[in-house]
Structure formats: C-alpha cells, structure tokens
Amino acid sequence: MSGKLFYKKIPLEELVILSQKSDYRALEELIKREQKNIFATFTYLSKKRENIADLTQEALMRMARGLINLRNPKTFKSWLNQIVTNLFYDELRKSTRKPQLVSIDTEPSENSFHTQIPDYRHKPAEKAMSLELDTMIKNEIKSLPEHFRIAIILRELQGLSYEEIAEATHTTIGTVKSRIARARGKLQDGLKNYI
Amino acid sequence: MTINLTCTQVSALLSFYIDDRLSAQLKQFVESHLEVCPSCRAKFEALKAMVSSLKEVHEKMTAVKLDYNSNQIPQQNEEFQMNLSAYVDNELSDEENIKVKKYVISNAKARQDLENMYNLRKVLNNSFEKTKNEAKEDYSKYILKRIDIQEEIYGSDSFAKVVALFIVIFTIFTLTAVIIFWI
Numbered sequence: 001m002s003g004k005l006f007y008k009k010i011p012l013e014e015l016v017i018l019s020q021k022s023d024y025r026a027l028e029e030l031i032k033r034e035q036k037n038i039f040a041t042f043t044y045l046s047k048k049r050e051n052i053a054d055l056t057q058e059a060l061m062r063m064a065r066g067l068i069n070l071r072n073p074k075t076f077k078s079w080l081n082q083i084v085t086n087l088f089y090d091e092l093r094k095s096t097r098k099p100q101l102v103s104i105d106t107e108p109s110e111n112s113f114h115t116q117i118p119d120y121r122h123k124p125a126e127k128a129m130s131l132e133l134d135t136m137i138k139n140e141i142k143s144l145p146e147h148f149r150i151a152i153i154l155r156e157l158q159g160l161s162y163e164e165i166a167e168a169t170h171t172t173i174g175t176v177k178s179r180i181a182r183a184r185g186k187l188q189d190g191l192k193n194y195i
Numbered sequence: 196m197t198i199n200l201t202c203t204q205v206s207a208l209l210s211f212y213i214d215d216r217l218s219a220q221l222k223q224f225v226e227s228h229l230e231v232c233p234s235c236r237a238k239f240e241a242l243k244a245m246v247s248s249l250k251e252v253h254e255k256m257t258a259v260k261l262d263y264n265s266n267q268i269p270q271q272n273e274e275f276q277m278n279l280s281a282y283v284d285n286e287l288s289d290e291e292n293i294k295v296k297k298y299v300i301s302n303a304k305a306r307q308d309l310e311n312m313y314n315l316r317k318v319l320n321n322s323f324e325k326t327k328n329e330a331k332e333d334y335s336k337y338i339l340k341r342i343d344i345q346e347e348i349y350g351s352d353s354f355a356k357v358v359a360l361f362i363v364i365f366t367i368f369t370l371t372a373v374i375i376f377w378i
C-alpha cells in the first residue's frame with residue numbers, strides 16, 4: 001500500500017497520536033486535513049481579507065508545534081479551536097489600536113453608525129449592488145459584535161458544544177447560550193430577504 | 196382457601212395488580228402465582244417498568260408549565276427565542292426541551308421560528324462548505340519546513356553548548372595537569 005494512501009485513511013484521532021510521536025507524514029496529513037477548515041473559519045472571523053492566509057498559517061504552526069502538549073487526543077477539535085479563538089482575539093487587539101476599525105460591540109442606531117463612523121465593511125459602490133447570498137452571509141457574520149461572531153462560528157461551523165465554547169472564550173455556558181441566540185437573531189434579521 | 200390461577204388469568208389481571216386495584220384476596224392469588232411462575236414474573240417486571248417510565252414522562256409533562264408569556268408573540272419573547280436557539284443545538288435540559296416542544300406544537304408562529312432557525316443553519320452550513328472547498332492553498336510543506344528549521348537550530352544550539360562545556364572541562368583538566376606536573 002502506498003504510504004500517502006495509508007495516511008489518508010487514518011482516523012483523525014490516530015493521526016493526532018502519530019503526529020505527537022514525531023511522525024512527519026502523519027503531521028503532514030493532519031495539516032492537509034485541517035487547513036481548509038481553518039482557512040474557511042478565518043474567512044468569516046477576520047474582517048481583513050489580507051490577514052486570512054497569515055492567520056491560517058499561524059494557527060497551523062501553533063497546532064504543529066503545540067501538538068506534543070495535547071494530553072487527550074479526543075479533545076483535539078476543541079483544542080484546535082482554542083488556538084483559532086486566541087488568534088482571533090489577538091488580531092482584534094491589534095486592530096483596535098487602528099482608528100478605522102471601530103468595534104461595533106454595542107448596536108448603534110442606523111443613523112449614528114452611518115453618519116458618525118465611516119463604514120469600512122464594504123465600499124458604497126458594492127453596497128448598492130445586489131450581493132450574492134454567500135457574500136451577504138459573510139458580511140453579516142463579520143458585522144456581528146465580536147463575541148457573538150466567535151460564538152456562532154464555533155457552534156455552527158465548528159460544531160462545538162456550549163461547554164466547549166464557554167471554555168474557549170473564557171465565559172459561562174449561560175453567556176454562550178445568549179450570545180448564540182442573539183447572533184442568530186441578528187443574522188436572521190440581516191438575511192431575511194434572502195432565506 | 197387458595198385458588199390456583201392460570202397464566203392467562205394472571206396476565207389479564209397484571210395491569211390491575213400494578214395499579215393496586217384488586218381485592219385483597221385476588222391480589223394474594225396473583226402474588227402466589229408470581230412466586231412460582233417465572234414467565235409471568237418476567238411479564239410483570241416488564242409491565243411495571245413500562246408503566247413507571249410512562250408515569251415519569253407524564254409527570255414531567257404536567258410539571259412543566261406553559262409559562263412562556265402566551266400574550267406575547269414568539270418573536271418578542273426573549274426567553275423563548277433564547278431557548279429555541281439552544282433547542283436546535285440540543286443544549287436544553289429535559290424539562291426546558293419539553294417546554295419548547297409544547298410551545299412549538301401549540302403556536303404556529305413559534306413553529307415558523309423553529310423552521311427559520313433550521314433554515315439559517317442550512318444556509319450557513321452551505322456557505323461554509325463552499326468556502327472550505329474554495330480554500331486551495333496547501334501549507335503543509337511550508338509548516339513542516341519551518342518546524343524542521345526550528346528543530347535544527349535548537350538541535351545545533353544544544354550541541355554547541357555540549358561542545359563548549361566539553362572544551363571548558365578539557366581545558367581546566369589540562370591546565371591542572373600541567374600545573375601539577377610543573378610543581
């Protein structure tokens with residue numbers, strides 16, 4: 001049996017264990033399996049398109065380097081999402097220093113938002129266009145308050161439980177429950193003409 | 196006086212027996228049959244388990260009050276919206292779960308909300324799958340190379356330390372030997 005094919009067929013958990021034992025081909029396969037998922041996740045999390053590739057690389061690097069410290073291979077998925085979440089918050093911290101990326105954690109009234117804070121989310125020309133649903137969804141998710149955004153992504157796209165999300169974002173299960181519900185409410189509002 | 200009941204007779208009496216609705220005498224006849232007949236006893240145990248689990252569900256259902264404010268439309272009912280969201284995530288306790296179900300069954304607008312919630316999920320998942328498939332970049336070689344380089348640096352670094360230490364010890368040893376020899 002060819003080596004590549006062999007690694008392709010190994011279940012995730014075993015791949016993690018082999019990678020921990022410095023099996024480079026296992027690690028290579030593990031990176032290949034996870035990179036699309038991580039890249040896609042940052043596509044929804046990062047407001048800056050040009051950061052997505054860097055964030056993905058950094059997450060994979062932290063995964064590859066930190067794997068040895070992962071005690072229970074069964075928790076790999078939530079462990080990896082912890083890395084993604086940390087990078088997301090790191091990026092936010094860096095970007096909040098720059099004036100154009102005002103955090104919109106509180107929901108400003110339509111008026112104040114458009115008149116006082118320049119809208120850098122999409123250019124006015126694009127805004128007038130009828131956007132494809134997928135672009136629409138990404139824009140809606142990116143315009144969610146950051147805590148809502150990470151919670152709904154970890155739930156809907158990564159399939160984590162409320163408990164795992166609470167752990168990754170350092171908060172309570174009750175808060176996670178409320179953030180996810182409110183994120184859904186906002187998304188349904190924003191997409192109501194499309195879904 | 197004892198009457199020996201047949202298995203068929205006991206079977207017919209079992210559910211009355213479980214509900215404690217037999218006369219004292221009949222109850223005794225059933226009991227003495229159950230003592231000697233394993234097949235009727237097995238039937239009895241199974242029936243008893245079923246009844247008690249049904250009772251439990253029934254008690255839960257009636258204990259859960261329909262206390263979502265029914266004057267409010269579901270869209271404005273924050274508690275319901277929050278629990279509906281947790282309901283689709285399978286994150287509710289049994290009791291809250293039943294509460295949501297009851298409300299959804301009895302309220303058409305709430306049912307619409309649930310449908311919308313599932314729709315949103317479907318749309319999000321489609322979008323995510325599409326985005327995942329669009330990610331074409333392969334970082335594996337690059338990451339492995341970076342790790343390799345780091346380990347090489349780290350490896351050569353510790354090797355250099357060992358060599359340096361060895362040289363120092365060797366020098367001290369030689370110097371001492373030379374000094375001793377000269378004395």
Ligand SMILES: [Zn+2]
Pocket residue numbers: 201202205228232234235236
């Ligand atoms: Zn019998």
